[in-house]
Amino acid sequence: MTNHIPTRVLTVDPSAPDPQIIAEAAAVIRAGGLVAFPTETVYGLGANALDERAVARIFHAKGRPATDPIIAHIADLQQLDALAYDVPSVAYALAQRFWPGPLTLVVLRRPVVPANLSAGRATVAVRMPAHPVALALIAAADAPIAAPSANRFSRPSPTMAAHVLDDLAGRIDLVLDGGPTPIGVESSVVDLTADPPVLLRPGGVTVAALLELLPGLTFAPRYLTVEDEAAPAPGMLLRHYAPDAALIVVAGRRAAALARMRSEALAAIAAGRRVGVLAFDEDAPALTDLSVQLVMLGSATDPEQVAQRLFAALREIERTGVDLILVRDPGQEGLRLTIRDRLIRAAEGRVIIAEP
Ligand code: TXA
Ligand code: MG
Numbered sequence: 001m002t003n004h005i006p007t008r009v010l011t012v013d014p015s016a017p018d019p020q021i022i023a024e025a026a027a028v029i030r031a032g033g034l035v036a037f038p039t040e041t042v043y044g045l046g047a048n049a050l051d052e053r054a055v056a057r058i059f060h061a062k063g064r065p066a067t068d069p070i071i072a073h074i075a076d077l078q079q080l081d082a083l084a085y086d087v088p089s090v091a092y093a094l095a096q097r098f099w100p101g102p103l104t105l106v107v108l109r110r111p112v113v114p115a116n117l118s119a120g121r122a123t124v125a126v127r128m129p130a131h132p133v134a135l136a137l138i139a140a141a142d143a144p145i146a147a148p149s150a151n152r153f154s155r156p157s158p159t160m161a162a163h164v165l166d167d168l169a170g171r172i173d174l175v176l177d178g179g180p181t182p183i184g185v186e187s188s189v190v191d192l193t194a195d196p197p198v199l200l201r202p203g204g205v206t207v208a209a210l211l212e213l214l215p216g217l218t219f220a221p222r223y224l225t226v227e228d229e230a231a232p233a234p235g236m237l238l239r240h241y242a243p244d245a246a247l248i249v250v251a252g253r254r255a256a257a258l259a260r261m262r263s264e265a266l267a268a269i270a271a272g273r274r275v276g277v278l279a280f281d282e283d284a285p286a287l288t289d290l291s292v293q294l295v296m297l298g299s300a301t302d303p304e305q306v307a308q309r310l311f312a313a314l315r316e317i318e319r320t321g322v323d324l325i326l327v328r329d330p331g332q333e334g335l336r337l338t339i340r341d342r343l344i345r346a347a348e349g350r351v352i353i354a355e356p
Contacts, residue, residue, distance in 0.1 A: 004170045009161065014038060014178035017133045019140075021176070026140035028173050029054075034061055036150040036164045037137055038178035039129040041102050041186045041204055042157040042311065043164050044073065044147030045172065046137065049083075052114035055146050059116070061171040063153040069119040071104050071187070073145045074128050075138035083124050083144060085110050088192055093213050100130035102183055102204025106191040117146050123193050133178045149186060150175075156311040156346070159184050163315060184308035185338050190214065202338040204307075221341070247347040249340075251329035252354030258286045260354035261326045265290050268324045276322035278313055280306070283328060293320045297327075303335040310339060314346060 010021050025035045032054040035046045045062060047054035049072040059066055072083055077095060080087060084107035091105050109124035118124050126144075129135065138145050149157040152167040161177035168175075188203030188210065196216030199207065210217055248264065250257045265275045269291060276293035280300035287294060295317040298305035317325055329351070330339045344351060 005173060007165065007169045007172055007175060009165070009175045009177055011177045012133050015132055017136050017176075017178070019136070022133070022136045022140045025137055025174055025176055026142075029137070029141040029143070029145065032057070033173040034058065034171075035137070035174045035176065036158075036161075036168065036172055037133055037147075037176040038131055038161075038181050039073070039134045039147075040100075040131045040181060041129070041183045042159055042181050043150040043161065043175075044129075044134070044145075045150035045164075045168065046073070046145040046147040048141065049073075049117055049144040049146035050112060050114065051143075052116055055114055055117050058146060058148060061168060062148060062151070064148065065153070066116065067119050068148075069121060069123075069125060070117050070146045070148050071125040071127055071189075072113070072117065073134060073138055073147050074126060075135045077128075079144050080105075080107075080126055083110055083113055083126055084108055090197075090213060091192055094190070094210075095128070097213060098205055098209075099128040100135065101128070102130070102185075102187040103127060103210075104187045104189040104203075106189065106193060106200070108193060123191070125189060127187055131178070131181075133176055137176070156314040157186060159308070159311050163312070166315075180308070180312075182308065183304075184310055184312075185335075185342060188338075190217070202341050204335075204338070206334045207337060208334065246323065247325040247327065247343070247350065249327055249329050249343050249347045249351045250354055251351055253356050254283075254328070256354040256356045257328050258283060260352060261287070261328065262290065264324075264326055264352070265292050273323040274321065276317045276320055276325045278317055278325060278327040280328060280330075292326075293317060293322050295320075300328075300330065303330065303339060306330065307335055307339055310342060 028035050047058050086108050104125050104127040106123050106125045113124050150164045151158050158164045159181045183204045186203050188205040189201040191198045197214050199219035250261050268275045295313050330336045
């Protein structure tokens, strides 16, 4: 049973937030409350990162398992040293290059960090977001802000205030509505306490950019090699972004993948199922004659655009009430790897490899 909290919404200018509104939101944070706010990646569900009870409220509001640690967001580099010790020099080089921005660094946790933020681990994840609202809120709160994505557990991440309200209205104190988030997928998470460093989650910073400063970086999620109709790899949290309908990623050469999407759609329709397709703009002509719900992802040649629309598109196609959603594999180059990661998680690992 959850107590119902009246959730207020305040509109903020994303590029020049009104200091009065930020002060109001910061007061909620300092009082131990929950404030959802825009970052350049997705909306975060914020609380004072140094307040164990406030952090506990985040887990409760999201329905998030206590075993999943939360990122501390900072607005200046001194806050990194306040939260972490034995920070390797490469962390400062990465910060110099990518902060503020969509990169999260996992480093050793000082005792000042509440254990629940880190799910009992010896480490803490830290990032400096590149969004005027987020930076102003952290500065005004005068504390690092703990913030997971502001969605209910296992729902797509929110890229608009309306998504936050769909999932969390009545469970949080305040939403700062700063419009759609520009990047649309979450930060890249790098564990610097591992040797060599490990990319725990591909995100807004590409692997190629990270490799320039972390030549030894390793990344090996098992789901990226699933075979035709394979079961999800054990131990992977593949349900993480799953919308309500079953989603299948169709990989392989474009023509073969489109042909397979058509045959899968026709078979499902014949079996009485309602089918949706998350389609790249240039794929639409090959699909429009089918009786399917089409939701457009943008151009396959513009991964920034696809990333920005991805989670909104997942929520939109889910709302149409379809039983099956098909999407073509976006590829793995640059930001496409991140889009692919989110799609395969939404698909719970279901990937069909179309043969030519
Ligand atoms: O872009 C983002 O990162 C957004 C915005 C709001 O900043 N936040 C976000 O938070 O995506 P969340 O909680 O949805 O995802 C954080 C990821 C999780 O996969 C979590 O397991 C990992 O970071 N993480 C957090 N702390 C960690 C730690 N100490 N060690 C390893 N992984 C950690
Ligand atoms: Mg999340």
